[in-house]
Structure formats: structure tokens, C-alpha cells
Amino acid sequence: MEVLFGSFSFKKKNPGGGELEGQKRNILVVLIAAVIAVAVLSSFGLGFLSPDTAKIVLPAPTAAGPEDTPGGGDASVRVSVTPQTVQNVIRTLARPESYYREVLVEDFWGEAPEDRGETRAEVWVDGGWTMTRALWPGGAVRCSIVGNGTFWLWYENSRAVRTGPADEYSADLEGQRIPTYEDVLALETASIADTGYTEQGELPCIYVETAPDGLGRRERYWVSVDSGLLVCAETVEEEQVVYRMSSYAVERPVPENSSFALPDGTVLHTPGDTENG
Numbered sequence: 001m002e003v004l005f006g007s008f009s010f011k012k013k014n015p016g017g018g019e020l021e022g023q024k025r026n027i028l029v030v031l032i033a034a035v036i037a038v039a040v041l042s043s044f045g046l047g048f049l050s051p052d053t054a055k056i057v058l059p060a061p062t063a064a065g066p067e068d069t070p071g072g073g074d075a076s077v078r079v080s081v082t083p084q085t086v087q088n089v090i091r092t093l094a095r096p097e098s099y100y101r102e103v104l105v106e107d108f109w110g111e112a113p114e115d116r117g118e119t120r121a122e123v124w125v126d127g128g129w130t131m132t133r134a135l136w137p138g139g140a141v142r143c144s145i146v147g148n149g150t151f152w153l154w155y156e157n158s159r160a161v162r163t164g165p166a167d168e169y170s171a172d173l174e175g176q177r178i179p180t181y182e183d184v185l186a187l188e189t190a191s192i193a194d195t196g197y198t199e200q201g202e203l204p205c206i207y208v209e210t211a212p213d214g215l216g217r218r219e220r221y222w223v224s225v226d227s228g229l230l231v232c233a234e235t236v237e238e239e240q241v242v243y244r245m246s247s248y249a250v251e252r253p254v255p256e257n258s259s260f261a262l263p264d265g266t267v268l269h270t271p272g273d274t275e276n277g
Contacts, residue, residue, distance in 0.1 A: 083192035086208055087185050093228035098126040098253030106244045126254045129269040145260050159263045181223045181230045184208050200232050201248035
């Protein structure tokens with residue numbers, strides 16, 4: 001008897017059906033192989049035949065050159081500063097909460113060496129408190145402490161202390177005669193004539209220069225991108241520097257033996273003491 005199965009045919013020879021069983025197994029193997037082949041093509045082959053799908057393209061990494069970072073390194077990315085953006089950039093800077101530094105203030109009223117006066121100040125800052133010891137021209141030493149909304153002011157070798165309410169600028173102006181980076185933030189944008197990144201005292205800084213005022217006077221500021229401190233400031237009149245403040249070295253935090261104390265020995269603040277901060 002001849003049996004048809006699809007496109008295959010075979011004859012039944014005997015009741016034992018040995019040849020028939022063998023052919024059935026062969027057909028089953030062929031069918032299984034066909035199913036596997038279809039599954040493989042569906043999983044992998046269709047990807048090559050279908051249209052391209054959306055792809056995420058990552059930008060190729062580029063190495064930052066010295067001009068791309070404030071300090072010439074590759075640890076940070078330089079943000080472009082213009083007269084319109086420099087104040088926002090400076091707002092991202094934060095002064096350290098605890099530090100010690102020395103400040104030199106110079107006044108110039110002529111070109112001769114003797115036409116110059118200087119004030120040297122030591123400054124301790126910790127936990128919102130500021131203490132200043134300034135040697136003024138003529139030898140007088142003026143001291144001040146600012147903290148908790150109050151200032152104390154006295155001269156060395158005198159126990160007479162003047163005190164009163166302090167504002168946010170008292171710590172910088174009392175005894176130091178320096179502007180702050182808050183002064184830069186307070187500038188009218190229209191008064192800013194030039195900005196950029198530069199080095200001052202071997203420190204990477206943000207530079208800001210104002211346009212001449214009615215007297216032809218310009219202000220220059222250098223703010224350290226590392227410490228956030230104003231490290232230099234100048235007043236220029238007709239291309240002549242008449243005032244300069246400079247302070248490039250900073251010690252962080254203040255020395256452990258620092259004492260914010262009045263002439264009578266009263267300690268107003270101890271470094272690291274957050275209760276009085």
C-alpha cells in the first residue's frame with residue numbers, strides 16, 4: 001500500500017512497519033529543524049531586513065586643554081564669563097568657613113617711592129566670626145572682631161573697646177579696607193566693561209573691570225576660583241593705580257591656637273565652637 005504525506009510517499013511493506021517508523025522519525029526531525037530555523041531567522045534575520053530604528057549617539061570624548069579650565073588643569077570645566085554672566089559665575093563660588101590670611105593694602109599718591117602708604121593686616125575667619133589685626137601707616141595697630149551681628153573695635157595697648165551692631169560688610173571693611181566679591185555682585189551690569197579668566201599672584205582668577213566713572217576712575221577685581229576670596233583689587237585713575245589690595249596666600253582652617261578675644265581677655269569665639277558661631 002502506498003501512503004502519501006505531504007510531498008513525501010512511502011509504501012507499507014509489512015505489519016511490523018520498520019521502514020514506516022523510520023521514515024516517520026525522519027519527517028519529525030525535518031519538521032523540528034524547520035521550526036528552529038524559522039525561530040532563528042525571526043530573532044536575528046529580521047533585524048537586518050527591517051528599516052533602521054532610532055539610535056542614541058554619544059558625543060566623542062575630548063581632552064580639555066589649558067584654556068578650558070581656570071587653573072589650566074582638567075579637573076573642572078571653565079564657564080564662559082561676560083559682563084552679563086560674570087556675576088552669576090561668581091555667585092557659584094563660596095568662601096571657606098575657616099581660614100587665616102595676610103592682607104596688604106597700598107595707597108599711591110605719586111610716582112616716587114615715598115608717595116606710598118601701606119597697611120598690613122592679619123585676618124582670622126571661623127564659623128561666621130572675623131578677627132582683624134591691622135598695622136596702619138604711622139605704627140598704630142587697630143584690632144576688630146565681628147560676629148553674631150556685633151562688632152568690637154580697639155587699638156592695641158588700649159583697653160577701650162568700641163562696640164555696636166555690625167552689617168554683612170563690617171568684617172571686611174573694619175581694619176582691612178578691602179572690597180569683597182559681594183561688591184562685584186552689587187555692580188550694575190551696565191558698569192562692567194571687561195571680564196575674563198586670568199592669573200593674579202599665580203592664582204587662577206575671575207577678572208572684572210568697571211567702566212570709568214564720572215571722575216575717570218575704574219575698579220579692577222580678581223576673585224580666586226579656588227578659594228572664592230577676593231585676592232586683589234585696584235582703583236585706577238587716569239591709568240595710574242591709586243589703591244591696591246592684595247592677599248594671595250590662605251591657610252585653611254585657622255590655626256588651632258587662634259583666639260577671638262577682647263583686650264580684657266574675654267573670649268568671644270573659639271575656633272571650631274559651633275555654639276557661638
